[in-house]
Amino acid sequence: MHTIGFDIAHLLAGSMLVLSFVLLYQDRIRAVLNTFALQALVLSLSVGWQALIQDAPHLYITALIALSFKAIVIPVALRRIIVKLGIHREIDNVVGVGLAMLAGIGLVALSMVVMLRVTAEADPLAREDLAFALSVVLLGLLMMVTRRNAVSQVIGFMSLENGLILAATGAKGMPLVVEISVAFSILIAFIVIGIFLFRIRERFDSVDVSALDDFRGEQR
Numbered sequence: 001m002h003t004i005g006f007d008i009a010h011l012l013a014g015s016m017l018v019l020s021f022v023l024l025y026q027d028r029i030r031a032v033l034n035t036f037a038l039q040a041l042v043l044s045l046s047v048g049w050q051a052l053i054q055d056a057p058h059l060y061i062t063a064l065i066a067l068s069f070k071a072i073v074i075p076v077a078l079r080r081i082i083v084k085l086g087i088h089r090e091i092d093n094v095v096g097v098g099l100a101m102l103a104g105i106g107l108v109a110l111s112m113v114v115m116l117r118v119t120a121e122a123d124p125l126a127r128e129d130l131a132f133a134l135s136v137v138l139l140g141l142l143m144m145v146t147r148r149n150a151v152s153q154v155i156g157f158m159s160l161e162n163g164l165i166l167a168a169t170g171a172k173g174m175p176l177v178v179e180i181s182v183a184f185s186i187l188i189a190f191i192v193i194g195i196f197l198f199r200i201r202e203r204f205d206s207v208d209v210s211a212l213d214d215f216r217g218e219q220r
Contacts, residue, residue, distance in 0.1 A: 005053040012046035013132035013166060017108070020139035023159055024104050025097060029082055029151055033075050036155050040070035043162050050169045059169055066165065070158065082151060094146045103146075104139050111135040129170030136163030 019039040026032045044067035051059030093100065111134040119127035140160030144153045 005049075008049055009046065009053065009170075010128060010132075012042055012049060013129050013170070015042045016046065016162065016166060017132050017135050017139075020136050020143075020159060020163075021101065021104060023155065024100055024139060024143055024146075027093070027097065029149070030079070032152055032155050033078055033082075036159060037071050037075040039159060039162060040066055040075075043165060044071060046166060047169045062165070062169065066162075070162070074158070078151065078154070094148060100142065100146045104142055107138040107142060108135040111138055126171050130167055133163045133167035133170060136160075136166060139163075 016039055019035055019042060022035050023032060023039070026035055044063045047059055047066060048063035051057060051063060095103075112131050115131040115134050116127060119130055137160050140156050140158075140163060143156030143159065147153050147156065
């Protein structure tokens with residue numbers, strides 16, 4: 001049972017990493033939203049499994065928060081936002097998809113080398129999950145800096161936050177009060193971001209952040 005617990009935990013964490021690469025690869029907004037919802041679903045399963053093998057019932061609440069807000073509420077709300085904004089096109093990238101994927105592979109390799117060395121004395125399950133989590137965080141950050149579209153940058157930020165939750169639960173969990181505060185912080189941030197997107201659309205008739213440079217008279 002102990003070995004099976006490790007294997008399933010690593011499978012779920014690895015699936016999140018694969019979905020981070022899928023997010024990086026996608027070039028259509030709806031596909032990005034669907035992939036993020038699937039990643040959030042896998043996150044909820046991962047946290048739920050950690051709650052079981054760690055005998056930490058409070059993590060079930062974290063799993064429920066991830067499932068309800070991140071896998072259902074936020075993707076549905078973002079779909080409504082893109083419908084309101086009339087966004088039905090491909091996402092503009094700062095660099096090509098191939099180059100972004102190569103950069104992502106490099107970041108994952110770096111994460112594995114650094115985290116496995118730093119946590120050499122830690123619990124085997126925790127250290128490998130932390131390596132996966134750091135990879136997810138860095139790929140989320142890479143998505144934010146390689147996309148011009150504000151919606152895809154928001155998804156990159158929330159994918160990054162998924163990695164942080166994976167890291168916290170893999171390292172024997174966070175205090176429940178911290179988990180609840182994080183959930184409310186993400187919800188508030190999402191509301192602010194939604195208002196921000198509407199304001200961008202209203203002012204610049206676009207959610208391409210390069211429009212801000214054009215407005216300041218800068219060249220792309």
